[in-house]
Amino acid sequence: xxxxxxIIRKEFIQLxxxxxxxxxxxxxxxxxxxxxxxxxxxxxxxxxxxVCDYDRSPASRKLIExxxxxxxxxxxxxxxxxxxxxxxxxxxxxxxxxVIPCGFEKDISSGRTSSIQFIVDGTETSSxxxxxxxxxxxxxxxxxNIVLESLIRQGSVIMPARISSEFRVWYNPELKSRNFMVPGxxxxxxxxxxxxxxxxxxxxxxxxxTLEQIVVTPIRPHQLIIGxxxxxxxxxxIDVILVIFFTSFLFDLPVKxxxxxxxxxxxxxxxxxxxLGLFISTISRTQQQAMMTAIFFFMLPMxxxxxxxxxxxxxxIIIQYISYILPLRYFFVxxxxxxxxxxxxxxxxxxxxxxxxxxxxxxxxxxxxxxxxFG
Amino acid sequence: xxxxLNILPIVRKxxxxxxxxxxxxxxxxxxxxxxxxxxxxxxxxxVKHTRVAVYDEDKSRTxxxxxxxxxxxxxxxYVYALQSKSEINNLLxxxxxxxxxxxxxxxxxxxxKGRATSIQIIVDxxxxxxxxxxxxxxxxxxxxYSLNVISQSFMRLGQKQLTMPxNFQPRIWYNPELRSAKFLxxxxxxxxxxxTAVISTTLSVVxxxxxxxxxxxIVSPIKxxxxxxxxxxxxxxxxxxxxxxxxxxGYFLFDISVKGNVLxxxxxxxxxxxxxxxxxxxxxxLVETQQLAFMxxxxxxxLPTxxxxxxxxxxxxxxLLIQGITYLLxxxxxxxxxxxxxxxxxxxxxxxxxxxxxxxxxxxxIAISSIRMKKILK
Numbered sequence: 001x002x003x004x005x006x007i008i009r010k011e012f013i014q015l016x017x018x019x020x021x022x023x024x025x026x027x028x029x030x031x032x033x034x035x036x037x038x039x040x041x042x043x044x045x046x047x048x049x050x051v052c053d054y055d056r057s058p059a060s061r062k063l064i065e066x067x068x069x070x071x072x073x074x075x076x077x078x079x080x081x082x083x084x085x086x087x088x089x090x091x092x093x094x095x096x097x098x099v100i101p102c103g104f105e106k107d108i109s110s111g112r113t114s115s116i117q118f119i120v121d122g123t124e125t126s127s128x129x130x131x132x133x134x135x136x137x138x139x140x141x142x143x144x145n146i147v148l149e150s151l152i153r154q155g156s157v158i159m160p161a162r163i164s165s166e167f168r169v170w171y172n173p174e175l176k177s178r179n180f181m182v183p184g185x186x187x188x189x190x191x192x193x194x195x196x197x198x199x200x201x202x203x204x205x206x207x208x209x210t211l212e213q214i215v216v217t218p219i220r221p222h223q224l225i226i227g228x229x230x231x232x233x234x235x236x237x238i239d240v241i242l243v244i245f246f247t248s249f250l251f252d253l254p255v256k257x258x259x260x261x262x263x264x265x266x267x268x269x270x271x272x273x274x275x276l277g278l279f280i281s282t283i284s285r286t287q288q289q290a291m292m293t294a295i296f297f298f299m300l301p302m303x304x305x306x307x308x309x310x311x312x313x314x315x316x317i318i319i320q321y322i323s324y325i326l327p328l329r330y331f332f333v334x335x336x337x338x339x340x341x342x343x344x345x346x347x348x349x350x351x352x353x354x355x356x357x358x359x360x361x362x363x364x365x366x367x368x369x370x371x372x373x374f375g
Numbered sequence: 376x377x378x379x380l381n382i383l384p385i386v387r388k389x390x391x392x393x394x395x396x397x398x399x400x401x402x403x404x405x406x407x408x409x410x411x412x413x414x415x416x417x418x419x420x421x422v423k424h425t426r427v428a429v430y431d432e433d434k435s436r437t438x439x440x441x442x443x444x445x446x447x448x449x450x451x452x453y454v455y456a457l458q459s460k461s462e463i464n465n466l467l468x469x470x471x472x473x474x475x476x477x478x479x480x481x482x483x484x485x486x487x488k489g490r491a492t493s494i495q496i497i498v499d500x501x502x503x504x505x506x507x508x509x510x511x512x513x514x515x516x517x518x519x520y521s522l523n524v525i526s527q528s529f530m531r532l533g534q535k536q537l538t539m540p541x542n543f544q545p546r547i548w549y550n551p552e553l554r555s556a557k558f559l560x561x562x563x564x565x566x567x568x569x570x571t572a573v574i575s576t577t578l579s580v581v582x583x584x585x586x587x588x589x590x591x592x593i594v595s596p597i598k599x600x601x602x603x604x605x606x607x608x609x610x611x612x613x614x615x616x617x618x619x620x621x622x623x624x625g626y627f628l629f630d631i632s633v634k635g636n637v638l639x640x641x642x643x644x645x646x647x648x649x650x651x652x653x654x655x656x657x658x659x660x661l662v663e664t665q666q667l668a669f670m671x672x673x674x675x676x677x678l679p680t681x682x683x684x685x686x687x688x689x690x691x692x693x694x695l696l697i698q699g700i701t702y703l704l705x706x707x708x709x710x711x712x713x714x715x716x717x718x719x720x721x722x723x724x725x726x727x728x729x730x731x732x733x734x735x736x737x738x739x740x741i742a743i744s745s746i747r748m749k750k751i752l753k
Binding site for chain 2: 018020025028035038040041042043044089107108111114115116118119121124125126128130135139140142143144148151166167168169170171173175177180196199200204207286291295299304305309310314315336340341343347
C-alpha cells in the first residue's frame with residue numbers, strides 16, 4: 001500500500017510539473033463543449049425556397065402562404081421563369097423550389113386537377129426527407145380545404161369525416177436536436193481526453209528508457225498501473241464535473257435524472273476509457289505507434305459506431321455487433337437517459353453493468369500484458 | 376536540390392525511419408481507405424424500420440385497415456400491440472419502441488357518422504432528427520387517408536367522382552434516391568485525410584526534441600526550411616498514395632465519380648494535404664512533449680473537422696459566431712469543393728476561391744513552422 005502511495009505521489013509531482021499540459025487537459029474540454037455543442041444541430045427550419053408562381057392568383061398566393069406560415073420554409077427568391085431555379089439550387093442559395101403552373105386557380109376551382117412541381121436538393125439527405133414530408137403535409141391539408149370549400153359552395157349540408165392527428169413528443173418536446181447532441185458531445189470529449197492522457201503514459205517511459213529504472217525496483221505491475229492511473233483519474237473527474245456543469249447551465253439542459261447516479265456512471269465510464277488508453281500503451285513500442293493505434297483503432301470507430309449521430313439500428317449487423325464492444329455506446333444511452341428522459345438505474349443497469357465488465361476486463365488485460373514485458 | 380536547398384538527404388533519412396516502423400507505415404497507407412470502406416457502408420441517416428407500437432382502443436375493421444396503412448412500407452415496423460395505456464411509459468423509457476400510435480375508441484363510429492376524429496401519436500423526441508422524420512411520415516399517411524375518406528363519402532353522397540385538386544410531384548435533384556452515402560462520403564474523405572495528415576507530422580519534431588536527437592541536427596548546417604520541407608515531403612507522398620486509394624475506393628464502391636475537372640481536384644487535394652501536414656508540423660514545433668502534441672492535434676483537427684466542417688451538421692444551422700469559426704477550418708473549403716465536384720458536377724468557377732484559400736493556408740502553416748523551427752535550432 002505504501003508503495004502505491006509513493007508512486008501516486010511521484011506521478012502527481014510529474015503531472016504538476018507540466019503546467020501547460022495540465023491547463024490544456026482541463027480547459028480544452030470546456031471550450032470544445034461550448035463550441036461544438038452550439039455547432040452540432042440538425043434542426044430543419046427555415047429551408048430556403050425559390051418560388052416560381054406562373055399563376056399569380058389569390059389561390060396560388062394562399063398556397064405559398066401556407067408554406068411560409070409553418071416556419072419550415074422561407075422564401076429565398078421569387079423567380080419569373082422556372083429556368084432560373086437551376087442556378088439557385090446549384091449554388092446552394094436555396095434548397096427547395098416550388099413551381100405553380102399557369103391556370104392553377106381556374107383548375108382547382110372548377111374541380112380539375114392541377115400539377116404542382118416541387119424540387120428538392122437531395123444533397124443533405126436528412127433535411128431533404130424532412131422538407132419533403134412537410135411539403136406533402138402542407139399540400140394535403142390545402143387539398144382537403146379546397147374539397148371542403150367546394151362542398152360548402154355546392155350547398156352540401158353533410159360534412160364528410162376527417163382525421164387529424166395530435167402529436168405528443170416526449171423527452172424533447174421542442175424537438176431540439178441540440179438536446180440530443182450536447183450529451184453526445186460530452187461523451188465524446190470525455191472519451192477523447194482520457195484516452196489521450198493514458199495511451200502514452202507507459203509507452204513514454206519505454207521510449208525514454210525510464211521504464212528500465214522502474215523494472216529494477218521492487219514495484220509490482222498492478223502497483224505501477226494504479227499509480228499511473230490516479231492523477232489521470234483526477235483530471236478525468238475534474239473534466240466530468242466541469243462539462244456536466246456547463247452542459248446544464250449553458251445549454252439549459254438540466255439533469256432530469258439523479259445527479260449522483262450520473263456522476264457515479266461517469267466515473268465507471270472513466271475507468272473504461274482510461275483502461276483502454278493504458279492497454280494501448282502496453283501494446284505499443286513508441287509514442288507515435290500508441291497515438292495512431294488510439295486514433296485509428298479506437299477513437300474513430302467509437303466516434304462513428306456508438307450512436308453519436310448515426311443511429312446504430314441502421315448499421316449493418318456486423319457493425320452493430322462491433323458496437324457492443326465500444327464503451328461509448330453504453331455511455332451515450334446513459335447520458336441521454338439521465339439528461340433527457342430522467343430514467344433511473346432500473347432501466348440503465350444493463351448499460352452500467354456492461355461498462356463495469358468492460359472496465360475490469362480492459363484493466364486486467366493491461367496489467368497482464370504489462371507483467372509479461374515487465375520481467 | 377530544390378531552389379538551392381539541400382532537402383534530399385533529410386527526405387531519405389525520414390523515409391528510412393518511416394520504413395523501419397511497419398505498423399505506422401501500414402496505418403498511414405491502408406487504414407484511410409479501410410476507414411472509408413467501413414464508415415461509408417455503415418453510416419447513414421436513413422430512418423427505416425422504426426419500431427412502433429399501436430394501442431387500438433377501437434378494435435374495429437376500419438381501425439385495423441387504418442393501422443395497416445402505416446406499415447405498408449419499410450419505414451415503420453409494427454412491433455407491439457398495446458393492451459393498456461399504462462404500458463406506454465415503459466416501452467418508450469426502455470427504448471423498445473420509438474413511437475406509439477393511439478386510436479380512440481370512437482374512431483370508426485366517428486368516421487361513419489361523418490364527424491371529425493383525432494388520433495394520438497406519441498414520439499420519443501430524444502433523437503430529434505429521427506423523431507421529425509417519423510412524425511412527418513406518420514402525418515402524411517394520416518392526411519392521405521383523410522383525403523380518401525373525404526372522397527369516399529363524397530361518392531356515397533351521390534356526387535360524381537371527386538378529383539384531387541392538386542397533383543403533387545416532388546422531384547429530388549443531385550441525389551434522387553436520397554442516399555445519405557452520397558452526402559457523407561465526400562465528408563468522410565475530407566475527415567479521414569485531415570486527421571491522417573495532421574497526425575502524421577504532429578510528432579515529427581517534438582519526438583526528436585523529447586528523445587534528444589535534435590542536438591545532432593542543431594550542430595549540422597541544416598536550414599530550418601530544409602528541415603521542415605524534408606520532414607513534410609515523405610508524408611506528402613504517403614498521403615497522396617492513400618488519397619488515390621481512397622478515391623479509387625470511392626469510385627468503385629460508392630459510385631463517387633468525379634464529374635468536374637480531375638486536375639483541379641488533384642490540385643485542391645494537394646493543397647488541403649499540405650495544409651494538414653503543415654498544421655501537424657506547427658503543433659510539433661510549438662510543444663515540448665509528444666503527449667501534448669497528441670492532445671493538441673486531436674483538439675484542433677479531429678473533433679472540429681467532424682463537427683464544424685459541414686460533414687454532418689449543416690453550417691447554415693449554426694449560430695453566427697460558430698459559423699465564423701468554421702472559416703478557420705481547411706476541411707470546410709475542401710469539403711464544399713469536393714461536394715460540388717462529386718454531387719453537382721460543378722466546374723472550375725465554383726471552387727476557385729476554395730483552392731486559393733487552401734493554398735494560402737498551406738503556405739502560411741509551413742512558413743510559421745519554419746520560423747518556429749529556426750527558434751528551436753538556435
